[in-house]
Amino acid sequence: MNSEHWLMSRMSAWEGDGSLAQRCLTDTGQVEVSRSELLAAVREHAEGLACRGLRRSDRVAVVAEQPRTFVPAFLGALPLGLVRFLRARRKLDRARLLAMGVGEEHRGRGLELLMYMALSKACHAQGMTTGEASWVLADNHHVNAALSRVGGRITKRYRLYSRPVSCG
Template sequence: MPVAPPAIGHVEVTAVRTSSDRAAFMELPYRLHRHLPLWVPPLRGELRALLDPRRNPFFGHAEVRLFLARRRGEVVGRIAAHTNPRFEEHHGCSTGFFGFFDTIDDVTVARALADAAATWLGGHSRPTMLGPVSFTTNDECGLLVDGFDQRPAVMMPYTPAYYPRLLERTGFTTAKDLLAWEFPTTLHEDPGLTRAAARLARGRALTVRRVDLRRFAEEAELIRTLYNDALGDNWGVCPFERNEFGILARRLKPFLCPDLVVIGQVDGRPAGFGLALPDIARALAAARGGLFTCGLPLGLARFLFARRRLDRARLVAMGVSEEHRGRGLELLMYLALSKAAHDRGMTTTEASWVLEDNHHVNAATTRVGGRVTKRYRLYSRPVPTR
């Protein structure tokens, strides 16, 4: 484990303004967390694109300020403060956000970072700050508070155990917990579930089809529409714009398996969707943050080798339009995804994340043999406004 430097010396927090500042902002977690055996380094190219205003459409409607904390010239922490007018318009609120929170184990550094973000958000008339959200709830969000003995699933964070303590000591309180559920890929073999699915579907013309990757753009737009319709009213959800989802879809396309992405239909018309991915977190960890070193595909070779041994899937999202919920379509999609994952040699699926107070989904997942394996937490703090 990395050893924090002594908590002495003035902490200076400054905004990221230069290319060297931006490079330091991006590199800090690789330096801080390289000793954590279960941390999955993000690919530097993807992180660079996420933070690039020219490549990430989030910057087209949001305001973002990145901060670095230094002690005696050494970078010891980072944080981002940002607004999201589309989120506020959708949910009818005025909320500021913080994200990309990384720091040494030092409450003085954490407090200085949080205060800098709060001051900036207060200047933008946001009375509350919520996070970590980097940049939206469609990206990585939350701090890990339970499940430190397990590798995170793809596109889920792994944060040090001391982070919650630091935030709580700087005035943050729990806003919401997010659950990661794990269940076996044998649901389709359960006689009770298959009988229940047949009974619910009888006479209702419920069907499930897999996506057609030959019509990738059309299918991606359909899933975006179903996502916004089915999940848009959930707490914290930020509806996808067309260009935002298009970028995400193209980013995921190399890893998509058509039988792990399904469309639920009622009378032949789309009414729901389920999106699962092979859990490539182990392969990403093998890449060590990059696919190429000095022009050589060393990380890519390690990634491809580790990818051959994947035995887990991650259910990223599932939803059914409100008018068709509770009719059995959800169960049919669960069973279809279970069989697809099982046929690919995957033994478990992680469904993440699910709101702690989404009692319907949590109860249904419990009934099919699921168990909570990880818990993530979002924090909030009042912001003094001018």
């Protein structure tokens, strides 16, 4: 059984399960999502992608404005085979930071820098020699300054485009 089918079979058991699956911070506060709610959102995303005619050989980019929407969008692409897991490499030598944040009330105290330094130390301990911080906005001056202080430099720039996925 491949990883996509294994995960979806595990998640199917979440039908009607009210226990916590995801907790995230949003602009308006903390949001908790039950396993049942997450399963419904994953199925909704999978159906939206499938009705667009996407097939196993296609690839999608998952872009989410809120942390709560990333997980179901990513997991919704799994049953369609749209997410490729790289299994061939046994030893990782690079790290990619997808998301990290400091609550607004704690910003400006150097916590970002401490987090990057701790992450860098942990990666070096695992034999990783380089890293990449993804999705850092150009106007996020605090994070860009912290990355610069630990030796980071801009190597790529991305543009984001949006398009609805629903088949309404």
